[in-house]
Amino acid sequence: MADGTQAARVGIVCGSRSDFPVMEKTVEMLGKLQIPCELHAISAHRAPELLFRFVAGAEESGIRVFIAGAGGAAHLPGVVAAKTILPVIGVPIPTQIGGGLDSLLSIVQMPKGIPVATVAVGGAENAALLAAEILAISDPALRTRLLAFREAQTRAIEEDESNSNLR
Numbered sequence: 833m834a835d836g837t838q839a840a841r842v843g844i845v846c847g848s849r850s851d852f853p854v855m856e857k858t859v860e861m862l863g864k865l866q867i868p869c870e871l872h873a874i875s876a877h878r879a880p881e882l883l884f885r886f887v888a889g890a891e892e893s894g895i896r897v898f899i900a901g902a903g904g905a906a907h908l909p910g911v912v913a914a915k916t917i918l919p920v921i922g923v924p925i926p927t928q929i930g931g932g933l934d935s936l937l938s939i940v941q942m943p944k945g946i947p948v949a950t951v952a953v954g955g956a957e958n959a960a961l962l963a964a965e966i967l968a969i970s971d972p973a974l975r976t977r978l979l980a981f982r983e984a985q986t987r988a989i990e991e992d993e994s995n996s997n998l999r
């Protein structure tokens with residue numbers, strides 16, 4: 833999946849199409865912030881050469897941050913990080929084992945020298961927001977949109993009367 837009008841700035845990759853329901857939440861959040869992105873299913877185990885080609889071509893095509901989601905023996909984010917010095921954000925996909933504890937530990941326990949910024953299990957929206965914050969360092973218009981997002985989030989809580997139980 834790719835935004836047809838502008839070059840993608842965030843490259844999203846996951847180990848299988850079965851991860852799409854989780855990873856599409858990153859696409860949705862990036863869309864709200866008007867950040868072009870592209871989403872691919874490329875298994876680090878089943879198609880490593882295709883993954884290497886995708887990572888190698890990414891910077892040239894305009895990608896500045898990767899988001900990589902995988903479940904179980906979730907090596908994909910770490911392998912992406914091994915092949916680039918662009919920031920890599922890892923999304924552990926929920927599984928039957930401890931709700932995705934296997935995915936979380938596979939992604940978060942990177943060896944020193946090759947970092948992956950790991951979000952919560954299924955934390956697809958936060959992965960998108962973290963990518964947006966990285967891009968916003970050098971994009972004042974995006975910074976303004978992110979601040980507006982935060983303000984709207986806070987206002988929605990303040991204005992929602994069902995958050996209080998007053999008798």
Ligand code: RP5
Nearest residue numbers: 847848850851902903904925
């Ligand atoms: C991982 O194995 C994928 O990221 C997915 O979460 C999990 C299961 O993959 P499929 O069996 O659905 O292809 O590589």
